[in-house]
Amino acid sequence: MRFERLDLDTWGSGLPASGFEVFHTPEALDVLDRHAAGDRLLVGGYRGEQLVGMVPLFVRRVAGLRVVSSPPPGMAIPGLGPLVMPTSPKRRKREKVNREFTAGLLDAIEADDPRTLVRFVGHPAYPDPRPYRWEGLSVDPTFTYRLPLDERSSDEVLKSFSRSLRREIGSAEESAVAVETPENTVEAAREVYDDVAARYAEQDEHFGPTWAYVEDLVTSLDERCRVYVAREDGAYEGGIIALYSNDAAYYWLGGARSGGNSGVNSLLHWRLIEDVVADPPLGSVHEYDLVGANTEHLCRYKAKFGADLVPSYTIESGGAAMAAAKEGYQLVNGVADRLFG
DSSP states (O other), rough: OOEOOOHHHHHHHHHHHSSOOOSSSHHHHHHHHHHSSSEEEEEEEEEEEEEEEEEEEEEEEEETTEEEESSSSSSSOSSSOOEOOSSSHHHOOOOOHHHHHHHHHHHHHHTSSEEEEEEEEETOOOOOHHHHHHHEEEEEEEEEEEEETOOOOOHHOOOOOOOHHHHHHHHHHHHEEEEEEEEEEHHHHHHHHHHHHHHHHHHHHHOOHHHHHHHHHHHHHHGGGGEEEETTTTTEEEEEEEEOOEEEEEEEEEOOSSOOOOOOOOHHHHHHHHHHHHHHHHHHHHHEEOOOSHHHHHHHHHGGGOOOEEEEEEEEEEEEEHHHHHHHHHHHHHHHHHHHH
């Protein structure tokens, strides 16, 4: 398999029609190139002239070590990592392509060098990380909830929710709270961002994403981003920044529960879901990712949506050097665990 560094145009034309995350899009990767630490490196694997594998990498030097990560830390990205696109429907051939891409990629980035540390946080559409384990890396599962919405009416989706969640939504709908999707997306996103940042400050916790980064992402993603804001008598009560891949809507930032109405977050989620059913920004969007199913107390709420539990995988170098580096990595990226629990 031949490996090449891709430019952004080649990357965009190589993306499949489905099976990738919103942060795999050229628009998001362009934003990350401007704001993330390290150098962005877009890598493609070819069999002949056919592009069969792609991965966005971010390479930086930390305490004498070369760290190769996907996604970059501190950018509030739930998952990124490799895309493998074999052309054959046969499992044997698909697994062969995955093995060849994995081995070739790790060789290309010199993953066996003791001064190189690798950390990929994959996405749900990449289901087979076994070749990384066979190559000596550790592989651990993480989870998210994904709610299927295709060929379902809003009433059918609502009936699949728990009784307590339906009550919360109903009570919020009967209150004076109204949910809107403002035309000025950036201004609305700033309200949501400030609300979340204030919530973290109240708890004496670091909030990683900067406003400059969030603003750039919201602007650059255009139709792949919507902001939902709940107001009561004109006053801000809560909000969600939603992002969209070709397949899914994502609950990205928000839900800080700034208002006194405990049903505000549930109503925000419900309005977002209703829009995906009736009027998604991209016609192929067919599910809602609640982004995270790994923190017990958050899962007690998210499980009320009746969504499917879907795994993805964290792939990383082992050894004492990686253990030490992970401590620093988690200090930078620890916000992701709290954002995407």
